[in-house]
Amino acid sequence: MTSAHTLIKARYAENETLPDTAWNETLETLLSHRSIRSYTSQALPEHTLEILLAAAQSAATSSNLQLWSVVAVENGERRARLSVLAGNQGHIRQAPLFLVWLADLARLRHVATAKNMTTDGLDYLEMFTMAVVDAAIAAQNAVIAAESLGLGTVYIGALRNQPEQVAAELGLPESVFPVFGLCVGYPDPEATPAIKPRLPQEVVLHREQYHMKSQEAGIERYDATIADFYSRQYMTTSGNWSLHSAKRISSPERLSGRDRLKEALNALGFKLL
Known part of the structure; x- marks a missing residue:
């Protein structure tokens, strides 16, 4: 150990x-x-998917509403199409299992409608937020389970670049949104990345009340740390964390299409009142 x-x-x-x-x-x-972006061709053991799902369903869920679902994509052609929609990320094609985690309000709307009850409460931002949080907590449980079995994973937020097209590919009904994807497979031992350093605890941990000024020294140290890490790992990310992050939020164009997320959500049946 x-x-x-x-x-x-x-x-x-x-x-x-x-x-x-x-x-x-x-x-x-x-x-x-660590995020794994290179996988072997080894197939997953039988029933791995079901074990990961059981771990995901063991996560906390707000009010036990369970406002999430997941689509397991194993078909190579479909993974290839999703890869294109997510910016041509090759590891989506390479990993034997691709899980698309969904904020799912359709199931509860269906249940309530079947009982002749109104569903006006589902139209509020709170319910969408609750569904996204539920999906994220469930997915992280699945990640921990997968890694405990010797598997590697990487989240794919780029599915939100073209959510309507992803929804069409997966046959999603209204009020279901693809929050992110997750590659699952055996890591290529020849391409296993180092553990990526995170911000010092003093930057993210606040006691009693939030403090901005006290973060500055830790951020400055981290900028040097992560720049060195990128260099040693031959990563294409340029500059330090502060510069890279500032560039990421500098304009809507940097959001890779996600600047129109509200429009996409409306088109997929979310009113977000």
Whole structure:
């Protein structure tokens, strides 16, 4: 088992120390996470999908409404088409399993309509937010389960670049939205990335009240840390975290089509009152 010290040092790329605590395989799995974008051709063991789904359904869900669904895509031709819609990301074609996680209000609308009840409450932003949160929590449970089985994963937010086309490809009814995808497969041992450092805890952890000024020193250190990481990993990302992130939000064009997300949601049946 990899030690806590080793993984914490990798996660922060500096001498971050945490108080002595119990250490177990679950914590090792969590702190070992990395996004995998290169997979072998090895097929997944039988019933892996069902195990991942059981893990996902074990996640918390607001009011037990369970406002999410998932489409499992194993067909190579369909994965290829989804890859194009997500900016031609080759790992979608490469991974044997691609999961599309959905904010799903259609099921509850169907249930209520069958009981001759109104569904006006589903039209509010709160319900869409609840569905997105539910889907994200469920998906992360599936990721942890997959990684505990020796599999690799990577989230694909670029499905939101062209959500109407994704919905058409998957046959989604109104009031169902593809929040993100998830590649699942065996990592290529020749292309396994290093653990990517995160912001220091002092930047993201606030005690009692939020403080902006106190984050500045940690962000400055992190800029140097992540620039070094990108260089050592031969990644194409340019500059440090601050510069890269600022560029990402500098104009609507940087959102890769997601600047029209509200329009797309309206077209897919979400009123967002």
